[in-house]
Amino acid sequence: MAQIEEVSFERIKHKKKMATEDLIFYIFNTLFLLLFALVTLYPILNTLAYSFNEGNDAVRGGIHLLPRKWSLRSYHEILFERPGIRVGAKITVLRTILGTLTSLAANALLSFILSRKKFLFKSSLSLFWIITMYASGGMIPVLILFRYLHLTSSFWVYIIPGMVSAFNVMVMRTYMQGIPDSLEEAAQLEGAGYMRVFVSIITPLCKPVYATIALFVAVYHWNSWFDAMLYNRFDPQYTTLQYELMKLLDSVSATTGASSSSAAQMTQANANTITPITVRAAATIATMAPIVALYPFLQRYFVTGLTIGGVKE
Numbered sequence: 001m002a003q004i005e006e007v008s009f010e011r012i013k014h015k016k017k018m019a020t021e022d023l024i025f026y027i028f029n030t031l032f033l034l035l036f037a038l039v040t041l042y043p044i045l046n047t048l049a050y051s052f053n054e055g056n057d058a059v060r061g062g063i064h065l066l067p068r069k070w071s072l073r074s075y076h077e078i079l080f081e082r083p084g085i086r087v088g089a090k091i092t093v094l095r096t097i098l099g100t101l102t103s104l105a106a107n108a109l110l111s112f113i114l115s116r117k118k119f120l121f122k123s124s125l126s127l128f129w130i131i132t133m134y135a136s137g138g139m140i141p142v143l144i145l146f147r148y149l150h151l152t153s154s155f156w157v158y159i160i161p162g163m164v165s166a167f168n169v170m171v172m173r174t175y176m177q178g179i180p181d182s183l184e185e186a187a188q189l190e191g192a193g194y195m196r197v198f199v200s201i202i203t204p205l206c207k208p209v210y211a212t213i214a215l216f217v218a219v220y221h222w223n224s225w226f227d228a229m230l231y232n233r234f235d236p237q238y239t240t241l242q243y244e245l246m247k248l249l250d251s252v253s254a255t256t257g258a259s260s261s262s263a264a265q266m267t268q269a270n271a272n273t274i275t276p277i278t279v280r281a282a283a284t285i286a287t288m289a290p291i292v293a294l295y296p297f298l299q300r301y302f303v304t305g306l307t308i309g310g311v312k313e
Contacts, residue, residue, distance in 0.1 A: 044288075051075070051282040055275035074282035078248070084236065085244045085283075092241035095158040096221040103217045104210060106163045111172030112198050117181070126173070129166040143230065152231045155238055158221070168213050175209040176202060211298045222291045245283050 045065050050058055054069035062068070078085055114122045136142070143152075151157040179202065187197050203210075225242035232238040 047281045047284055050278055051285045053278060055278045058277045059275055071278075074278040075286065077279055078283050078286060082244070082248070084239060085241065085248070087237065088239045088241040088244040091155070091158075091238060092222060095155070095224075095240070096218050099159050099162060099221040100214050100218045102159060103163050103165070103168070104214050107165060107168045107172055107213060108203070108206070108210065109198070110164065110169050111176055112194075112202055114169065114173045115176035116194075126170070129169060133166045139230075146231060153235045153238070154232075157231045158224070158227060158240075162217075162220070165217075168216065172206070172209055172213065175206060179205055215294065215298045218294065219291055241287055245287050248283050249280055 042065075046063070049063050049065055049067050051074055052070055052072070053063055053067035054071040055073060057069045113119055114126055116122070137145075146152050146157060146161070151160065183201050183205075184197050187201055192200070223242055225240055225246055228238065228240040228243040229246075233243075
């Protein structure tokens with residue numbers, strides 16, 4: 001009887017030791033994650049504080065997480081007094097929506113074809129697309145090709161060249177290969193064709209990978225500026241928001257030194273004047289906020305969309 005009590009006491013002691021170790025790990029893990037979150041979020045929060053701060057006051061520095069003197073003049077400047085940014089915002093929103101939808105449809109159809117076991121050339125086409133991920137003709141040949149195709153000085157240069165991505169096709173194909181073949185076979189026994197199988201069976205089961213790829217494509221279109229500078233720089237009607245932001249940052253950076261040296265001479269009458277620091281911060285926040293707001297709605301699909309297709313039983 002004494003031996004049984006001794007064993008029970010040892011088990012209780014071991015459990016208490018494990019509970020203490022778990023508590024210590026939980027505390028240190030929480031502190032580490034809080035510190036990591038603070039380091040990650042501080043530049044964004046600091047930029048946000050500068051964007052809402054009065055211009056001449058921001059030149060003094062010393063602003064961290066909260067504005068010292070609240071003002072919306074910088075946002076008024078970039079949203080209402082710069083027509084290029086308004087045009088760029090319209091084009092960017094349009095290309096993000098249209099580009100995401102067309103790219104998702106094209107990649108999904110190609111992935112479905114490559115994932116079918118009965119498709120004869122699936123291995124050859126997969127190898128062909130993988131090669132394009134590592135080799136290309138270069139920037140000058142692509143520019144010449146787009147000119148011959150009349151894509152330059154056009155909105156469609158943002159949509160057509162990026163409709164198909166080899167990486168996205170491979171991710172979708174791998175995910176679709178993880179779907180049981182019995183579902184497709186059962187649908188075909190009921191008289192369903194390949195298009196019916198794709199729309200009614202494959203698409204509902206592929207929502208996680210669709211959401212993940214859609215977010216990747218949307219972020220690419222929203223942040224893209226190089227194609228606007230390369231193909232449409234002489235057509236302001238096709239400018240993009242990020243390209244206008246780049247031009248704005250270049251222009252205000254050139255005047256930062258002059259603004260800083262003359263800030264001490266500003267009088268109270270023009271205390272609300274904007275400065276390059278606040279304009280740059282406001283432009284950064286205004287272009288970053290919409291795409292950041294999209295992440296919480298699709299975040300739950302990330303892990304499932306990118307990993308479930310890579311596990312084979």
